[in-house]
Amino acid sequence: MIQNYLKTAWRNIVRHKGYSLITIAGFALGLACCLMIMLYILDEMSYDRFYPNAGRTVRIDVDASWADNTASMATTSAPLAALIRREIPEVEAVTRFRYYGAPVLRHGEKCFSEERFFFADPTFFDVFSVPFIQGDPRHALAQPNAVAISLSMARKYFGSAEALGKVLTADNRQDYIVSGVFADLPPQTHFHYDFIAPFGNRRDTQVDSYATNNNFSTYLRLRPDITITRFAAKLDRLVQTFAHPELEKLFGNSWAKLAQGGAYFRWLPRRLTDIHLRSHRDFEIETNSDIRYVYVFSLIAFAIFVLACVNFINLTTARATTRAREVGIRKSIGSSRGELVRQFFSEILLLVFLAVLIAVVLAQLLSPYLDLSAEKGVPTAVLANRSLLPLLGGLLLLSSLLAGAYPAFLLSSFKPAAVLKGDPVMSKKSTLRGLLVVLQFSVSIIMIIGTLVVSRQLRFMQDRDLGFGKEQVLVIRKANDLGKGVRAFKQELLARPDVVSVSSASHLMGDPEFGDELYKNPDAPAAQLMKLQRLFCDENFARVFQLRLAGGRFFDKSRPADRKGIVINEAAARALGMSDPAGKQLISMGGERIPVLGVVKDFHFQSLRQRILPMAINYWGEDAFGPLLAVRIATPDMRQALAGIRRIWERHSRGQSFDFQFFDDRFARVYAAESRLSGQLLAFSILAIVIACLGLLGLSIFIVRQRTKEIGIRKVLGASMTRISWLLSGEFLKHVLLASVIACPIAYFLMKRWLGDFAFRIGLDAGPFALAVLITLGVSLATIGVQVVRAARANPVDSLRYE
Amino acid sequence: MIRLRGITKYYANAFVKTFVLRNIDLDVKEGEFLTIMGPSGAGKSTLLYILGMLDEACEGEYFFCGQAVHELNEKKRTQLHQQDIGFVFQSYHLIDELTVYENLETPLLYKKVKPDERKSLVADALDRFHIVAKKDLFPSQLSGGQQQLVAVARAVIIQPKLILADEPTGNLNSQQGEEIMELFKKLNAKGTTIIQVTHSERNASYSDRVIHLLDGWMINGEKSALPGEHRESGKRKKKYPEGT
Ligand SMILES: Nc1ncnc2c1ncn2[C@@H]1O[C@H](COP(=O)(O)OP(=O)(O)O)[C@@H](O)[C@H]1O
Ligand SMILES: [Mg+2]
Numbered sequence A: 001m002i003q004n005y006l007k008t009a010w011r012n013i014v015r016h017k018g019y020s021l022i023t024i025a026g027f028a029l030g031l032a033c034c035l036m037i038m039l040y041i042l043d044e045m046s047y048d049r050f051y052p053n054a055g056r057t058v059r060i061d062v063d064a065s066w067a068d069n070t071a072s073m074a075t076t077s078a079p080l081a082a083l084i085r086r087e088i089p090e091v092e093a094v095t096r097f098r099y100y101g102a103p104v105l106r107h108g109e110k111c112f113s114e115e116r117f118f119f120a121d122p123t124f125f126d127v128f129s130v131p132f133i134q135g136d137p138r139h140a141l142a143q144p145n146a147v148a149i150s151l152s153m154a155r156k157y158f159g160s161a162e163a164l165g166k167v168l169t170a171d172n173r174q175d176y177i178v179s180g181v182f183a184d185l186p187p188q189t190h191f192h193y194d195f196i197a198p199f200g201n202r203r204d205t206q207v208d209s210y211a212t213n214n215n216f217s218t219y220l221r222l223r224p225d226i227t228i229t230r231f232a233a234k235l236d237r238l239v240q241t242f243a244h245p246e247l248e249k250l251f252g253n254s255w256a257k258l259a260q261g262g263a264y265f266r267w268l269p270r271r272l273t274d275i276h277l278r279s280h281r282d283f284e285i286e287t288n289s290d291i292r293y294v295y296v297f298s299l300i301a302f303a304i305f306v307l308a309c310v311n312f313i314n315l316t317t318a319r320a321t322t323r324a325r326e327v328g329i330r331k332s333i334g335s336s337r338g339e340l341v342r343q344f345f346s347e348i349l350l351l352v353f354l355a356v357l358i359a360v361v362l363a364q365l366l367s368p369y370l371d372l373s374a375e376k377g378v379p380t381a382v383l384a385n386r387s388l389l390p391l392l393g394g395l396l397l398l399s400s401l402l403a404g405a406y407p408a409f410l411l412s413s414f415k416p417a418a419v420l421k422g423d424p425v426m427s428k429k430s431t432l433r434g435l436l437v438v439l440q441f442s443v444s445i446i447m448i449i450g451t452l453v454v455s456r457q458l459r460f461m462q463d464r465d466l467g468f469g470k471e472q473v474l475v476i477r478k479a480n481d482l483g484k485g486v487r488a489f490k491q492e493l494l495a496r497p498d499v500v501s502v503s504s505a506s507h508l509m510g511d512p513e514f515g516d517e518l519y520k521n522p523d524a525p526a527a528q529l530m531k532l533q534r535l536f537c538d539e540n541f542a543r544v545f546q547l548r549l550a551g552g553r554f555f556d557k558s559r560p561a562d563r564k565g566i567v568i569n570e571a572a573a574r575a576l577g578m579s580d581p582a583g584k585q586l587i588s589m590g591g592e593r594i595p596v597l598g599v600v601k602d603f604h605f606q607s608l609r610q611r612i613l614p615m616a617i618n619y620w621g622e623d624a625f626g627p628l629l630a631v632r633i634a635t636p637d638m639r640q641a642l643a644g645i646r647r648i649w650e651r652h653s654r655g656q657s658f659d660f661q662f663f664d665d666r667f668a669r670v671y672a673a674e675s676r677l678s679g680q681l682l683a684f685s686i687l688a689i690v691i692a693c694l695g696l697l698g699l700s701i702f703i704v705r706q707r708t709k710e711i712g713i714r715k716v717l718g719a720s721m722t723r724i725s726w727l728l729s730g731e732f733l734k735h736v737l738l739a740s741v742i743a744c745p746i747a748y749f750l751m752k753r754w755l756g757d758f759a760f761r762i763g764l765d766a767g768p769f770a771l772a773v774l775i776t777l778g779v780s781l782a783t784i785g786v787q788v789v790r791a792a793r794a795n796p797v798d799s800l801r802y803e
Numbered sequence B: 001m002i003r004l005r006g007i008t009k010y011y012a013n014a015f016v017k018t019f020v021l022r023n024i025d026l027d028v029k030e031g032e033f034l035t036i037m038g039p040s041g042a043g044k045s046t047l048l049y050i051l052g053m054l055d056e057a058c059e060g061e062y063f064f065c066g067q068a069v070h071e072l073n074e075k076k077r078t079q080l081h082q083q084d085i086g087f088v089f090q091s092y093h094l095i096d097e098l099t100v101y102e103n104l105e106t107p108l109l110y111k112k113v114k115p116d117e118r119k120s121l122v123a124d125a126l127d128r129f130h131i132v133a134k135k136d137l138f139p140s141q142l143s144g145g146q147q148q149l150v151a152v153a154r155a156v157i158i159q160p161k162l163i164l165a166d167e168p169t170g171n172l173n174s175q176q177g178e179e180i181m182e183l184f185k186k187l188n189a190k191g192t193t194i195i196q197v198t199h200s201e202r203n204a205s206y207s208d209r210v211i212h213l214l215d216g217w218m219i220n221g222e223k224s225a226l227p228g229e230h231r232e233s234g235k236r237k238k239k240y241p242e243g244t
Helices: A002-015 A017-045 A080-087 A151-158 A228-251 A255-260 A272-278 A291-318 A320-332 A337-370 A388-412 A416-421 A431-463 A479-494 A560-564 A570-576 A638-652 A663-706 A708-716 A721-755 A767-793 A796-802 B044-051 B074-084 B100-110 B115-128 B144-156 B174-189 B229-238
Strands: A057-066 A069-073 A091-099 A104-107 A110-113 A117-120 A132-135 A146-150 A167-170 A174-182 A195-198 A217-222 A264-271 A473-477 A499-505 A515-520 A530-537 A549-552 A566-569 A585-588 A593-600 A615-619 A628-633 A660-662 B002-012 B017-028 B033-037 B059-064 B085-088 B162-166 B193-197 B209-214
Touching (some): A002 A017, A002 A337, A017 A272, A017 A291, A017 A337, A017 A388, A017 A663, A057 A228, A057 A272, A069 A530, A080 A091, A080 A217, A080 A228, A104 A151, A110 A151, A146 A151, A151 A174, A228 A255, A228 A264, A264 A272, A272 A291, A291 A320, A291 A337, A291 A388, A291 A431, A291 A663, A337 A388, A416 B044, A431 A721, A431 A767, A473 A638, A473 A663, A479 A499, A479 A628, A479 A638, A530 A570, A560 A593, A566 A570, A570 A615, A628 A638, A638 A660, A660 A663, A663 A708, A663 A721, A663 A767, A708 A767, A721 A767, B033 B044, B033 B174, B044 B162, B044 B193, B074 B085, B085 B144, B100 B115, B100 B144, B115 B144, B144 B162, B144 B174, B162 B174, B174 B193
Parallel strands (some): A117 A195, A530 A615, A566 A593, B033 B193, B033 B209, B085 B162
Antiparallel strands (some): A057 A069, A057 A217, A057 A264, A091 A217, A104 A110, A104 A167, A473 A660, A499 A530, A499 A628, A515 A530, A515 A585, A549 A593, A585 A593, B002 B017, B002 B059
16 A cells, blocks of 8 residues: 555655755755754754763852852862862862963974964863873873873874874973873863863962862762752862962951951852853853753744744645545545555655655755854764754654644545545635745745844944954964063064064953953052953053054153052943042052052953953053064055064074964954854845745645636736736735734844844844745745736636646 | 434534435335436535545434544544445546556555555556556546546545445546446446436436435435335436436
């Protein structure tokens, strides 16, 4: 029997090629998207699970608040690790690590700057148990000058030669001996490291404050017999015994009083496997993803899936008229309704199966463009994915059920007596079908509005005057490797006519994080310590970035005392309650008096997502050799300037590579998330509207066919072609207009919420809404146009005879 | 074998009730060959569909081989119909996507006949109707007469007790029509009950008995239905001009 069904089904597909193509292709497109999104989501959920004891591995975070300041950090103070080891026996292993910047490593001719170089406790590989290919993880960090490196780094520096025991020289200062080679980490981890070296006896690891200097990442592994809640309770007790007394001393008040004023200080355990999606703290090792993306994409996948199913239902039921006769015949030769339901199900299963096959191919082809996993840098290999088969099975089953049930039951319900006599099987007005089309267009319109609003906000952020000049600035990274030589380098740069100014700096605008420092204003009535973002630079910084002064002056190299002073921004002046700060003094956390030399006008040193935070700019002095060197250039021939600067670098750098960026490119990463979102939304909107239009196309073929006779009669009665075209188009456009009425309020609500995240944002006017509706109207008119015009132009004699 | 009592069928909408069949009483004996005649729209097809259990009467009783069909549910009716009834239509109604062989096979599949038996039954039918050479062709590749031949073969392949034929020769030329009627005659001789709808006196002459429908009324029912009566029905021809 099933053979008979599939034979009929296959021959039906082949006979109505165009129709089958629309049905299968539309469905496949939708499925392909779902598939890509689901693989992306699975990938996001799989982070850090490759570690054998991932479920029991925990990071310690710090939450703190006092006065108007809050801090939520992914790092802790240095002695916490040892404290936990001592006080909580249910902890099997603890380790700390810290990033001190990217050293330049050299082995013979090979010389690279390495971003993923961390210093750690010798217990590092006990907590992060990554497989070792050479060496022993237990002793790899025993010697002070040891370094454990990843396999790909071993290959990079030593090729196929044995890596163990080889020497890597860092920054021409320090030699490390390779003590172990571990397997490369998969992309799915929140923490990528290629080099782990022991702390040795670095001073910062021995600071004995529990509450301040939260500079270390602290990770540990719990015994299986303790829950994370119980562990959290134990941490709470530790914080009370060890951290609170320290803070009482710092703020000169009892903890009870401080807590009453809203202050808190907490140590919080965070599961390793939660970090990638749920942790957004200061001092994360890498920028994490967001569980909200997972939700949003799940929603989009679901919406697209529903759209695709709806389409499928629409198109299959629209063909009911042609299938009705077959239903009649089969019933007249003894088919029961159940048999027919089974027949149509197997037929739909065949269609869905074909669609799924095409979807896999489409997904493989499209995934590089959809760019879901941009930060991983590699397109998800759809075909190679382990989860693919179960996913496909699920999709196949679910979509056959969802898309197959209604058509199967509808088709099998036809009364043979009626259909064999040729009665119309469906009323002209199919409310359900109409509703489904409205639903599809609502989703499309919402997506188009989303795309328009997101791209407008993006453009707004990119075009806005940020309060500093970001064009024509070259950034040279790792300039600190020149050491004292940086001064001569700077001078030679300035000698070039196309170089306007050069400045060393610790951070630049657009960096994900700045350090911070606490200050209080002694003149304010209730003097509180306030957190100011901190940036170190030399006296040329304001000139290079064209900062504008609101009062006082910037640093002056001829006044050595300026090294003690700071320049603050207007936001800091407001936060500290100073009306005219220039020339006044602030008190630092250590109790020192810090002169305020000047105030710069507020500039956006972070994304427009955020309000402008209070900032203190510190002076390094003239001989500063910070990691970043910003060079303002004024020339029409940037290429030539760049080549000249490179030559100067090469004279000073003793073979180290010239690592440069244009500042505006570097700054663009601030909006990487938004521009990715905008691109993805664009892709999904196009997809949604393509699917909706395929549905509309199917519907229009159906309606036009049903109304052929009516159109013929109207023409005989003298209706013009234009008139008939409008009559038919009106039918479809009604759907689109209704969809707009539904979609606009929903989109307004969603976009309002999205924009709410931005401290600086565009207003939500009618523009994107009107444009989205117009686009949808235009595209759908174009879709039905061919059908409508063909119907309207048809010779009435033919159509009447045909009936 | 068939016993209709007070069968009435109407289509109702909000304003009017259109009667198609009114109070039909009819008895058909096993092995009978009955012809239903009447103008277009008289309700002949409707009556045939009701007899074939593809449609339901609004009122009245229908007994088939002693079973009260009007009381059965859809599933039971399908079973009954599947076992005992074969249909032949004016416009053949073969399944376009299936070959001749597969068309013949389908009713057997629904009846859940075993593969071996199925094969031999289909082979027999192909043989009997001289269409072995056509078995792999699709309906669109056959002439009307050939298609109707296949349709008849499909109706008889399940060895039904009753064959219902709705204007089976309506789309055929007279020679093809003759062939089909001869076939029916042979089947009837072997004991199959046949009820046909036709406009042709010539076709009617093959049958044992003729009844006439007009506007849903049966105008010469049981009482006048005597053997040989059908020859007289020719006289009524002018009174009820044929429709299409
Ligand atoms: N679905 C329906 N709704 C209303 N009237 C119908 C419907 N189907 C058939 N009829 C009417 O029933 C009458 C009988 O039809 P039918 O049995 O096909 O006649 P015949 O086969 O004798 O030509 C016709 O007048 C037709 O208009
Ligand atoms: Mg009829």
